[in-house]
Amino acid sequence: MRHSLLLGCLAALHSSEGWRAPHPVPVAATSAAAARRAAAALALEREVLSVADLEEVKRNVRDAARDGGLCVVKWYAPWCKACYALSPRFAGLARAAPMHDRFLQVDIAASAKVAAHYGVKKVPSVSVFAHNQLVMQQTVTMKEYSTFEEGLQAIRVEEVRRS
DSSP: HHHHHHHHHHHHHHHHHOOOOOOOOOOOHHHHHHHHHHHHHHHHHHHSSOOOOOHHHHHHHHHHHTTTTTTEEEOOOTOHHHHHHHHHHHHHHHHHTTTTOOEEEEETTEEEHHHHTTOOOOOSEEEEEEEEEEEEEOOOTTTTTTHHHHHHHHHHHHHHHHO
């Protein structure tokens, strides 16, 4: 059925009359599906925000501090294989983090001035900000990832003690 419907639509596209839907699609069904897709896309966007501007990084650090959370910034380069390998773990960390934490990623090839401002010399690196201050910055490869996670957890424990 699907295959014949697809062939019918393709044939209609090539006809002189142009394309017409084979049967009407209920607007409510389309709207609900579109809303679900938009919500899923928004959830994915919230996980790790791509940032290219120094003011945007500073704003996210300030907003995380205001909300009582951490701002975790991954510094990467598109040509870096280690950065690519780290991406799924970093995204998973962002999904599991408290809602008041913010996760950013900055392409140092496109934003060299931003990386220089924070003293990033190697990729992949991760910076962690708490209370508007840099509290941890390190180069993180897959081998060092568990050490980074332990350090991040220690910072969270310290933040809980402070509040």
